Amino acid sequence: MTAQHGTPEEKxxxxxARGERRRAAIIDAALRVVERDGVAGVTHRAVAAEAGIPASSAVYYFATIDDLLVAALTEAADAYVRRVREATEDGASLDTLAEAIIGGGSPEQRGRCLAEYELTLLAVRRPSLRAQARRWMDLVAEVAGRHTDDPVAVRTAVAAADGLCLEALLDDRDVEPGEARAVLAHALRLD
Amino acid sequence: MTAQHGTPEEKxxxxxARGERRRAAIIDAALRVVERDGVAGVTHRAVAAEAGIPASSAVYYFATIDDLLVAALTEAADAYVRRVREATEDGASLDTLAEAIIGGGSPEQRGRCLAEYELTLLAVRRPSLRAQARRWMDLVAEVAGRHTDDPVAVRTAVAAADGLCLEALLDDRDVEPGEARAVLAHALRLD
DNA sequence: TAATTCCTTGAACGATGGTTCAACAAGATC
DNA sequence: GATCTTGTTGAACCATCGTTCAAGGAATTA
Structure with a gap:
């Protein structure tokens, strides 16, 4: 009853508080493990080792592996939304959107993108995760909607954005942001 | 040295011969397991049980799990190419292509599509599998190329096709083939 | 028929992982 | 200080899995 109202800086x-911090550290570690070894590599022990804590501590915060994956997916979606919003809030230029989606091809962005894809695919098999996974697409749809009124164009742009990510992952070469931009522009009829 | 030349109906x-049949049955069973439980569910024992044979027999044909997954991915790509070619060889209508890609939303097609996606994502982490995984995209690119000369349009169509599959998987509802057709037509400027 | 090759199979070993548990430390509340 | 709550941790249990292996059966060849 002490922490009732909104101000979180209550006593x-x-x-x-430390527990919440450790919880967040575990989720971060889990995302790093997904990037490195894929969803299949996420085990209590592996995540705990990545976070530098004993395995039983990871179990304390996430009783099952599923709980951990749910938390990781949610955090990944949060981070993605944060990133794209930041890149598009002022000027909704297509270049910044393309870069935010494809990520410029840097290795770390590539790892992120792969992790996001794996988690999305995980959501296909777990109805309870679908809503989280849809946030990616919904956000891109929203940004695309600022450039056109044609719903088919928006759908095309969203689908193309997803497909571009997959291509970028499958090709080893760094995908030029310019290519992504061209495809998005084509889908939105901005060329 | 007896089976040297092309005619496979040699003595x-x-x-x-029975071995080859069993090998094929194991691959089929592996694909069914991928559809049902995902790539993570592919174990020697699970596949063997699905095929109705002892686990050691599965090991005899595929010494490692990796071998089994490689074979499954290759077979899935083969089947996909067969399906799309069959649907587009005579008249290359966009409707048939859309249906071949999205698959009309039937549950079995959905399972296939999910399996293909999981195997593709697996290929991202194994360079040796990339070539197999690319066959999907290359085929769609080829078919799309029959409708336009604009390389950007082709790239958009390919990316959109991949993205549409993912959307169809993430949405539970059956995706209307008409929607897929509209998106592809938009990407190819055929509307 | 004997030797060879190919396939079959059950059992087992070692490793990994999910999960449980009990003991314990440390901060909060009385 | 006593008590309660919260977090911490190492050990262990049990299941699953990848893989090995040896014994054998069946088709083929000599």
Whole structure:
């Protein structure tokens, strides 16, 4: 009853505060493991090792592997939304959108993108995760919608954005942001 | 040295013939397992159980799980190419292409599509599988190329086709083939 | 028929992983 | 300080899995 109202800077339980921090660290570690070894590599022990904590601690916060994956997917979607929003809030230029989606081909972005894809595919098999996974597409649809009123164009742009990511992953070469831009522009009839 | 030339109906070793049949049955079973439980569900034992044979027999034909997944991916790509070629060889209508890609939303097609996606994503982490995985995209690019000369339009259509599949998987509802057709037509400027 | 090759199969070994549990430390509340 | 809550941790249990292996059966060849 002490932490009732909105201000989170209430006098809080220090134990819980540290717990929340550790929880977040575990999720981060889990995302790193997904990037490195894929969803299949996410085990309590592997994530705990990545986070530098004992395995039983990872179990304490995420009783099942599923819980951990759900948390990781949610965090990944959050990060993605943050990134794209930041890149498109002021000027909704197509270049920045393309770069935010494809990620410029840097290795770290590539790892992120792969992780996002794996988690999305995971969501296909778990109805409870679908809503989280859809946030990617919905966000791209929203941004695309600023450039056109044609719903088919928007659908095309969204689908193309997803497909471009997959191509970028499958090709080893760095995908030029210019190519992504050209495809998005084509889908949106901006060329 | 007996089975040297092209005619496969040479007097062949009956043991090997049955072996080849069993090998094919194992690959089929592996694909069914991928559809049902995902790539993560592919184990020697699970595939063997699906095929109704002892686990050690699956090991005899595919010494490692990787071998099994490679074979499954190759077979899935073969089947996909066969399907799309069959649907587009005579009249290369966009409707048939759209249906071949999206698959009319039938549950079995959905399972196939999901399996193809999972195997494709697997290929991202194994360079030796990339070539097989690319066959999907290359085929769609070829078919799309029959409708336009604009390379950007082709790239957009290919990317959109991949993205549409993912959307269809993520949405539970059956995706209307008409929607897929509209998106492809938009990408190819045929509307 | 004997030797050879190919396939079949059950059992087992070692490793990994999900999960449980009990003991314990540390902060919060009385 | 006593008590309660929260977090921490190492050990262990049990299941699953990849892989090995040896014994054998069946088709083929000599």
């Amino acid at each position: 809080e339980d220090g134990r819980r | 062949e070793d009956g043991r090997r």
